[in-house]
Every structure is written in structure tokens, then in C-alpha cells.
Amino acid sequence: MNETIPPETMTGEANEGKTLAGSLKNGLAVLFASNTAVVGLILVLFWVFSALLAPHITTYSPTEQDWKAPNQGPSAAHVLGTDELGRDIWSRLAHGARIVLVILPVTEKFWLPGGTAVWGVLASLLLGATLGLLAGYRGGWMDEIVMRLLDAMMAIPIILLYLIIVAAIGPSALNVVFAIAIVGTPGVARLVRSLTLDIRTRDYVRAAETRGESIWYIMFVEILPNARGPIIIDAMLRVGYAIFAMGTLGFLGLGLPPPSPDWGSMVAKGREFILAGSPWAALWPSLAIASLVVGLNLLADGLREETMRYR
Incomplete structure (x- = not known):
């Protein structure tokens, strides 16, 4: 004789897998099971939070110029140095990450999330x-x-x-x-x-x-x-x-x-001063691009390896 099992007698694991929280938990378990994915996640989250908090973690505007300190190396005033116009490199990197990851400028006064x-x-x-x-x-x-x-x-x-x-x-x-x-x-x-x-x-x-x-x-x-x-x-x-x-x-x-803090244009402008002994304006945006791209690739590769393992 077949008996109908009431829903309340189902195991917690079965119920959990069908909920959004359960799916999220399973996804995080797969993510943190891969060291490669975790390293990639750290790199990506660094730039995501830098982009989200850019107005609060930078001292200068990305377009503010200091004609007294062009092409300066890292210092207490400018953590990563300045470019050829005396603009703070860290500020331009953080606000540039906003354009890449957080906001889409449609016009000067209108932007979209993402x-x-x-x-x-x-x-x-x-x-x-x-x-x-x-x-x-x-x-x-x-x-x-x-x-x-x-x-x-x-x-x-x-x-x-x-x-x-x-x-x-x-x-x-x-x-x-x-x-x-x-x-x-x-x-x-x-x-x-x-x-x-x-x-x-x-x-x-x-x-x-x-x-x-x-x-x-x-x-x-x-x-x-x-x-x-x-x-x-x-x-x-x-x-x-x-x-x-x-x-x-x-x-x-x-x-x-310009004057948008575009990472690629920052590298193009900064390379002109490398032989003059000021590599910072080209070095930091190059590392920013490399770290974010490598982070995304590590995250994707780690997730792919783990998902293939559980098939």
C-alpha cells in the first residue's frame, strides 16, 4: 500500500536545496571549495569595493590638477603618485573602476547602474x-x-x-x-x-x-x-x-x-614619461587592468573546475 509522505516529513536537505537560500549556500560552497576561485574573488571584490566607495576613499577629485606636483612618485600626499597634470593616480584608478564596473555614464548628468x-x-x-x-x-x-x-x-x-x-x-x-x-x-x-x-x-x-x-x-x-x-x-x-x-x-x-579616468588612456599618457624616470602613471593603471582581468579569469576557471568535479 502506497503512503503519501507529507511535506513536513521531508528531510531538511531536500527542502534547503529548493530554496533560494539553499541555492546560495550551495553556490558559495562550490566557490570556496576552489582556492583559485577564492583568489580571483578577492581581486574582483577589491576593485568592486574600490569603485563603490571611490568618493569616500579618495582625497582628491579624479580631475583635480596640482601643477606643483606633476609626475610624482608615491608619497604621503599621493599614495600612488601623480600623472603629467598632477592628478592623483589612486583617485583616477578608483573612479575609473566605477565606470568599468559600477556606473554607465550616458550624459554628463545621467548615468545607469552597472x-x-x-x-x-x-x-x-x-x-x-x-x-x-x-x-x-x-x-x-x-x-x-x-x-x-x-x-x-x-x-x-x-x-x-x-x-x-x-x-x-x-x-x-x-x-x-x-x-x-x-x-x-x-x-x-x-x-x-x-x-x-x-x-x-x-x-x-x-x-x-x-x-x-x-x-x-x-x-x-x-x-x-x-x-x-x-x-x-x-x-x-x-x-x-x-x-x-x-x-x-x-x-x-x-x-x-577626456578627462574621464579611462585606464587605457592613462597608460597611453603615462608611457611617454617612463624613460624620463616617471613610470608610475603607466605602471599602476596597467596593474589595475591586469589584476581585474586575472581575477575574473581565476574566478571563472575555479568555478568551472568545481562544477565539473561534481558532475
Whole structure:
């Protein structure tokens, strides 16, 4: 005789796994199980908190000039030194991190929460996931058209594609977001397509088709949530690539317009004074870019290793 087990008699572990708190706890357990991921998290959190607290942990404005102290090394007054215009390097690094990770300046007086790199990756995820779902689930001529167009885009070197887009529409925060989104879309689409080809054969997808659910419901409710793990890890890597791309564009003069504290433009300006015995203006922003990108890569690699281990 079969007995129905009341919900209250279920084990705590089973209930916990179905709650948001339980999912968060499991995710943190996976995160802290990897030393690589923890090191990456520390590096990323350092810049995230520096960006969030920039107005409170810096003494100077990022655009404030001290003509009496240009190209100075680290001192009590300026922790990391000054650039060629006497601007405090630490202040410019912290406020530059805000643009990368925390805020997106749309106009001089209006901004959106979420940094330039974050918005660029989110836009590429939205566009790439849609194309990848369509190509992987529908297949046939839809798959051929979408993938051949994306293959053509991927045939162009990434840096050259960035330069073409930004040079055509002009340097600004929004245009950098647009460039990151366009360049990142093919990679996201190919990843989502490969995941969709596997997931579309699962029983719950077949059940949704039998119920007569729409194609959009099946793609975004049944397939996409079950592919979120690899997509999230790939997104972390793409934020690092976007930050590196922002630094490259800024170095080439196609990043954020001055006097924005763009890390890439800081390196470009500072390198002119390296042989004059003042390497600080180029050294610190270079280390900032490297540490943040390495941190994101370590975090993503550590999470990927741990998630693969528990499969």
C-alpha cells in the first residue's frame, strides 16, 4: 500500500536545496571549495569595493590638477603618485573602476547602474543567447543563416572589429558598450547553440512541446535556465575580455573621452614619461587592468573546475 509522505516529513536537505537560500549556500560552497576561485574573488571584490566607495576613499577629485606636483612618485600626499597634470593616480584608478564596473555614464548628468563592461557583456548575452537559441532549437535554414553570419564576423580579428565599430560611431561610453555587445555576440551564440542542441532532446522539452507551448516559452523558460551554468561562467570571462578591450581602445585613443579616468588612456599618457624616470602613471593603471582581468579569469576557471568535479 502506497503512503503519501507529507511535506513536513521531508528531510531538511531536500527542502534547503529548493530554496533560494539553499541555492546560495550551495553556490558559495562550490566557490570556496576552489582556492583559485577564492583568489580571483578577492581581486574582483577589491576593485568592486574600490569603485563603490571611490568618493569616500579618495582625497582628491579624479580631475583635480596640482601643477606643483606633476609626475610624482608615491608619497604621503599621493599614495600612488601623480600623472603629467598632477592628478592623483589612486583617485583616477578608483573612479575609473566605477565606470568599468559600477556606473554607465550616458550624459554628463545621467548615468545607469552597472559599469560599461557589465552592460556590454549583458547586451552580448541577450543578443547572442537569442540567436543561439533560435539556431539550436529551430535548426535547418535558420541555423545555417545565423551561424554563417556569425562565422563571418568571427573571421575578422577582434581588435580590428573593435576599432572599426568605435571609429565609425565615435568614442563614448555607450558606443563602447555597443562595440562590446557586437563583438561578443558570436561567441555567446555559438555556446548557447551547442548547449541548446543537447537540451532540446530532454524529456521536459518534449513535454512542453506536447502541451503546445510557444517556441519562445520553450527557449527562454525550458532551455535557457537549464543552460545557465556554463553561460554564467562564460560571462565572467567575457567581462574580463571587455575590460581588456576597453583598455586597448583607451590606449589607442578610442576609449572614453577626456578627462574621464579611462585606464587605457592613462597608460597611453603615462608611457611617454617612463624613460624620463616617471613610470608610475603607466605602471599602476596597467596593474589595475591586469589584476581585474586575472581575477575574473581565476574566478571563472575555479568555478568551472568545481562544477565539473561534481558532475
